[in-house]
Amino acid sequence: MIDEKRLFHAHTQIRPFIHRTPVLTSASVDHLAKNTTFFKCENLQRTGSFKFRGACNAVAGCAAQIRDHGVITHSSGNHAQALALAAKLHDIPAFVVMPQTSALVKREAAEGYGATVILCRPTYTSRKETVARLQQESGAMFISSSDNEDIIAGQGTAAIELIDEVGSLDLILTPVGGGGLLAGTALAASHLLPHIKVIGCEPEQVDDAYRSFNSGTRIEEVHGHTIAEGLMTPLGVHTFDIIRKFVYDIVLVTEREILQAMRYIWERMKIIIEPSSAVAVAPLLNRCLKITGKRVGVILSGGNVDLDRFFAILST
């Protein structure tokens, strides 16, 4: 189980490697959302997302035993870059399995941080088989992008810093995909502020966490597509267990609301957030939470966007 000792240990362990990201506020957002919101800017984290916290903690925790064999994961997104850099900083090899359909820019990003990228067929089965084969060949340790206790503890450290900086909060909002950030945040926040409500935010188009949370049964597959690509992952066994116990609610937002929130933050706050981050902003801007005058924390999860693609989308 992940207790507070483990959370604080994670923070101590990763602190030399991570950025202590700034907490920003915006009078425009506060005026529109009718609450006081504190944005923890993990889009300004190394590798451009909170994933670096978990990856760093997972690698640091097992660095001695895997020094020669390294770590392996399958991801074409932020976890790939995060694990690549975390491994590099600990002088450990990293292998990343990506579908051969992944954008070249994503391959290059992971390779830029020193990882060996291995391409597989674009199916979940091929991903898993390729990882299993490489694990056997190399002896590398598999590091899941979210369903791993060290990863969850690492992701929780953003909330520790946020609360340390701004003090008491009534709510914290995070996006939810695999659930690592939501679970880690819920554990850390409810330890530090027992009355806080931690809320997961999910695209309506891929509402598996919402349905799992409300039915009590974990949905193991994601269907549908969302612009918040980082969230097209089902909850894991560990993350679901924590989310059921520590999360107050999960709310849904539409694709249009995600894009509107993303553009609003770019324009008003002068920071670049990716669609997954905007998922946790939209419920404030559309006021679906029906709260007023509260102190709200939002974890802005990442800022990795293909600018050309979003220039086209946002200008329409």
Next chain:
Amino acid sequence: MIDEKRLFHAHTQIRPFIHRTPVLTSASVDHLAKNTTFFKCENLQRTGSFKFRGACNAVAGCAAQIRDHGVITHSSGNHAQALALAAKLHDIPAFVVMPQTSALVKREAAEGYGATVILCRPTYTSRKETVARLQQESGAMFISSSDNEDIIAGQGTAAIELIDEVGSLDLILTPVGGGGLLAGTALAASHLLPHIKVIGCEPEQVDDAYRSFNSGTRIEEVHGHTIAEGLMTPLGVHTFDIIRKFVYDIVLVTEREILQAMRYIWERMKIIIEPSSAVAVAPLLNRCLKITGKRVGVILSGGNVDLDRFFAILST
């Protein structure tokens, strides 16, 4: 004369109103520029630029005597918004004269902060006449966008915070237009770190500060056009005097280098900077300063861009 006492007084005076903006670093920039760079993010300042510091200081300094009559300026850019918000926070009327050709979005921005916008013909003469007439009618005090000691002292506070946070620096780079930021930075930095070199960065297309600095004679008019529109202003009498004494050098960058630097910072640092800010980044990325292994501060002056316009420009 602006001594250190006045600089620190400015900081004390504006601190309750401004954001203490974060200082960010980037491994990508450091790798490319071969120096360690600390970015003071005034793009994340209230109203989206450092101009709020000076405006706040100017308004606070004379709030009692102008309570009824208010302040007036001519600007279609960041100073207009900054003065409007500073006046609003001090409960003082603000009048902003803008050429009738100004984009509606700029008018609305100043009005959004509570200013009364008065349109004039798009000539410098009309601007000045309109301001003079309104001053006589209203009794409002004229606050220049840069050539005013309180403004200069206010702009210097960004460097005070930067040095307070990161300690010793070898250089600080700022963009230069009217010279308020450069002069204020040079005064503050050379007081705190006597051996520091403060360097002004200017678009090649509007090189009046460069030529004034090198010839010793202030050029009073700006010709040419640059994408860094905020810098199309000549140095003032006060700012030129300070810049001659306290600035180490002024360097020029091309339009292409400005756009490249702007895009690089958006992509790698996940923050939105306007072209004027990129002017102070370009000399590091193109390595025209020929320095290696130094500790460099950069004041990122602002983040106010028309996203649609830049989507079009940056995606070409």
